[in-house]
Amino acid sequence: MSIHCAVMRLTLPRMDRIEWQESRLGRHAATCLRCQAETARYRKLHRGLGELAEVTEPAPVSLVAEVEKAIGGEIGEPARVRARVAGAVAAAGAVTAAVAGAAAVIAWRRAHGAT
Amino acid sequence: MTPGEVRPEDGDLLLRARNGDRAAFSELVRIHQNEVYTLALRLVADRDLAADVAQEAFVRAWRSLPGFRGEARFSTWMHRITVNAAWSQRRRVARHRADPLDAGFQEPASRDLSPERAAESADLRGRLLEALKTLTDPVRTVVVLKDVYDWPHAEIADHLGISVTAAKVRLHRGRRQLRDRLWHEMEAAR
Numbered sequence: 001m002s003i004h005c006a007v008m009r010l011t012l013p014r015m016d017r018i019e020w021q022e023s024r025l026g027r028h029a030a031t032c033l034r035c036q037a038e039t040a041r042y043r044k045l046h047r048g049l050g051e052l053a054e055v056t057e058p059a060p061v062s063l064v065a066e067v068e069k070a071i072g073g074e075i076g077e078p079a080r081v082r083a084r085v086a087g088a089v090a091a092a093g094a095v096t097a098a099v100a101g102a103a104a105v106i107a108w109r110r111a112h113g114a115t
Numbered sequence: 116m117t118p119g120e121v122r123p124e125d126g127d128l129l130l131r132a133r134n135g136d137r138a139a140f141s142e143l144v145r146i147h148q149n150e151v152y153t154l155a156l157r158l159v160a161d162r163d164l165a166a167d168v169a170q171e172a173f174v175r176a177w178r179s180l181p182g183f184r185g186e187a188r189f190s191t192w193m194h195r196i197t198v199n200a201a202w203s204q205r206r207r208v209a210r211h212r213a214d215p216l217d218a219g220f221q222e223p224a225s226r227d228l229s230p231e232r233a234a235e236s237a238d239l240r241g242r243l244l245e246a247l248k249t250l251t252d253p254v255r256t257v258v259v260l261k262d263v264y265d266w267p268h269a270e271i272a273d274h275l276g277i278s279v280t281a282a283k284v285r286l287h288r289g290r291r292q293l294r295d296r297l298w299h300e301m302e303a304a305r
Contacts, residue, residue, distance in 0.1 A: 012294075013287040013288075013290040013291040013294065014283075014287050016261075041294055041297070041298055042290070042294060044239065045243075045290065045294055046262065047239075048236075048239040048240060048243045049243065049258070049262035049263050049293075050262065050263065050265075051236060051239075051240065052157060052240065052243065052244075052259075052263045053263045053264055053265070055153075055240065056150060056153050057149065057152060057153040057156050058149055058152075059148040059149050059151070059152035059166070060152070060162075060166045063144070063148050063152065063166060063169055063170060063173075064144050064145055064148060066166075066170050067141075067144050067170055067173040067174065067177075068137070068141055068144075070170060070173075070174045071137075071140075071173075071174055071177045
């Protein structure tokens with residue numbers, strides 16, 4: 001095994017795509033059957049792994065029901081949280097308006113009492 | 116797209132689900148269940164555990180829906196949640212089980228290919244799935260996310276809480292181990 005073959009062995013697992021044509025190792029691989037075979041193995045490995053993403057496994061038939069059961073107590077929760085926040089904002093607004101109204105009445109009475 | 120909007124391909128199901136519509140969320144689960152389960156299975160290499168991971172991922176998604184801003188597709192968002200759920204699940208299992216998780220992978224259904232190509236593909240796929248089972252969880256996770264699902268190194272590192280360098284080291288180690296595993300017999304015969 002030459003130094004180029006050894007470098008090939010170390011480098012191939014680091015490559016996301018196997019493209020060698022312009023590199024020194026590529027020129028070596030063009031004349032080395034051992035490295036051509038090794039390159040082919042990694043190409044095949046990449047292809048096989050990539051194909052796994054295209055093959056979908058059927059989920060268990062009970063998955064949807066299990067999820068529904070798991071979130072059963074939480075159904076409507078996002079809407080309820082938003083409703084609680086909206087209610088709190090409305091209540092704060094009402095309190096502010098009441099305080100402002102009371103202040104206005106007090107000011108009016110003072111003004112009329114003074115005259 | 117502004118925050119708060121959802122992508123058209125996810126339709127109004129997301130909007131309804133975000134408002135607490137149970138039927139809409141169930142429909143989203145139905146649409147995405149196979150994809151989520153497949154990713155979970157690739158990550159944990161165990162059918163029962165993958166079902167638990169998929170369920171937990173959807174429950175987490177339900178809880179996080181109000182915060183989903185639609186910057187990514189729902190399926191992409193689900194992928195991230197599934198990876199996190201798988202990682203948490205494995206940690207829990209590792210605390211309670213000492214034996215390796217060896218039940219699981221079965222040969223998936225073949226696609227529409229020529230008979231020769233389908234046979235070759237199925238053969239490689241079967242051997243690959245077996246080889247993946249022999250990797251450690253951290254190494255398999257990185258290999259699956261990068262080489263199967265094409266995640267960027269930075270995103271993998273971020274999700275797993277490791278450096279990009281560490282993610283790459285795991286990836287290279289995993290590829291090398293897969294290569295050795297897949298072609299070991301051939302090498303040994305020389």
